[in-house]
Structures are given as structure tokens and as C-alpha cells.
Amino acid sequence: MKLSEHFVLEEFVRSSTADKLGICNEAPEYVAINLQVLCQMVLEPLRRMAEKPLHINSGYRCSALNMAVGGAKNSNHLFGFAADVRCESWEECKEWQWLVCTYCDFDECICEKHGKSIWLHVAYRNNMPQRYRAFCIEK
Numbered sequence: 001m002k003l004s005e006h007f008v009l010e011e012f013v014r015s016s017t018a019d020k021l022g023i024c025n026e027a028p029e030y031v032a033i034n035l036q037v038l039c040q041m042v043l044e045p046l047r048r049m050a051e052k053p054l055h056i057n058s059g060y061r062c063s064a065l066n067m068a069v070g071g072a073k074n075s076n077h078l079f080g081f082a083a084d085v086r087c088e089s090w091e092e093c094k095e096w097q098w099l100v101c102t103y104c105d106f107d108e109c110i111c112e113k114h115g116k117s118i119w120l121h122v123a124y125r126n127n128m129p130q131r132y133r134a135f136c137i138e139k
């Protein structure tokens with residue numbers, strides 16, 4: 001199912017952890033709608049500005065999957081409000097954070113580095129107030 005010009009629902013629900021643990025991570029319709037809005041508000045503009053395809057590491061997480069990956073209790077991922085976009089370098093991550101913070105409406109925009117994996121967590125809360133949380137987490 002197509003969510004926007006460059007993104008399909010499958011990218012946001014696939015999860016190797018879910019496969020491994022036999023967790024069904026299918027998105028309910030309201031989640032698909034929230035993801036569609038996230039694409040319109042943040043991911044499509046970011047893709048245009050980054051001038052390259054974006055790889056989604058993690059999008060929607062049902063509560064079982066969110067627990068399995070150690071996600072925050074009220075994570076935006078639970079509602080289809082958030083996506084983790086893979087970055088090639090910390091510099092790229094910071095650059096994309098700046099682009100989103102400068103040109104998009106957003107709820108969260110967080111650079112995350114865990115060992116060698118680097119990603120930008122972006123969120124937009126459909127029909128809710130945005131909190132404009134932007135920071136970096138290095139572990």
C-alpha cells in the first residue's frame with residue numbers, strides 16, 4: 001500500500017525482531033493514516049532536501065514489538081507517528097536534523113548513535129500538538 005510518492009506501508013511495518021519472535025506487526029487503519037501524514041509532513045520533504053532515497057529502519061511498532069525492542073512506554077512508534085531513518089554518518093544525521101527542524105513541522109527530531117548504527121528519529125503527531133523535541137543521543 002502506497003503512503004506517499006516515495007513510501008509504502010511495508011517499509012514501516014517490517015521488522016526482523018518481529019519475524020524472529022513471531023510477533024504480528026500489522027498496522028491498523030488509523031496507524032496507516034498517521035504514517036501517511038508523517039510522510040507528507042516530514043519524510044517527503046526530507047527526502048526532497050536530502051536528494052536521495054531514505055531507508056526506514058523502524059516505523060510502526062505494536063506494543064509487543066515495542067516492548068521487545070525496549071522502546072519508550074509512550075513511544076510515538078506505537079501510533080504510527082514516528083520513523084527511524086538510517087544515516088550513513090553522524091554528519092549526515094545532524095544535517096538532516098537541521099533540515100527537519102528548520103523546514104518541517106515536527107514533534108520529535110532526534111539524532112541517535114548506538115555503536116556503529118546511526119539514525120534520525122522523526123515524529124509528527126497527527127491531530128495532536130507538536131512538542132518540537134530535538135536533541136542527540138550517543139551511546
Ligand SMILES: [Zn+2]
Binds near residue numbers: 121
Ligand atoms: Zn525511533
